[in-house]
Amino acid sequence: MNLTNKWMNDSYFLTACAHSFGLWAILLTIYFLFGTIPLIVASSLFVVAAAVKEFWYDAKYELPVQTTFDNVFDFVWYIVGIAMCLIVVFVVKPHIHL
Secondary structure (H helix, E strand, C coil), rough: CCCCHHHHHCCHHHHHHHHHHHHHHHHHHHHHHHHHHHHHHHHHHHHHHHHHHHHHHHHHHHHCCCHHHHHHHHHHHHHHHHHHHHHHHHHHHHCCCC
């Protein structure tokens, strides 16, 4: 078996991690500092902001030039980050008794 870390140099892997875990961390911070309602508001605003960023700003101004696939890929991983946060807060947290 040849174990390598080629996946760590894969730009799609790095992009997926940055978009999903970055937004996940931001939203969890908002939840812990401000509560449930601000989390829901922020999540909704981030969906809109991510769509504008990916499908207008990045499509028009980002270098190197982005393809539609690149923009959809990034947007989907933003949504995954939001989903991960909401799952942690509303599904996992109620079952953890500290």
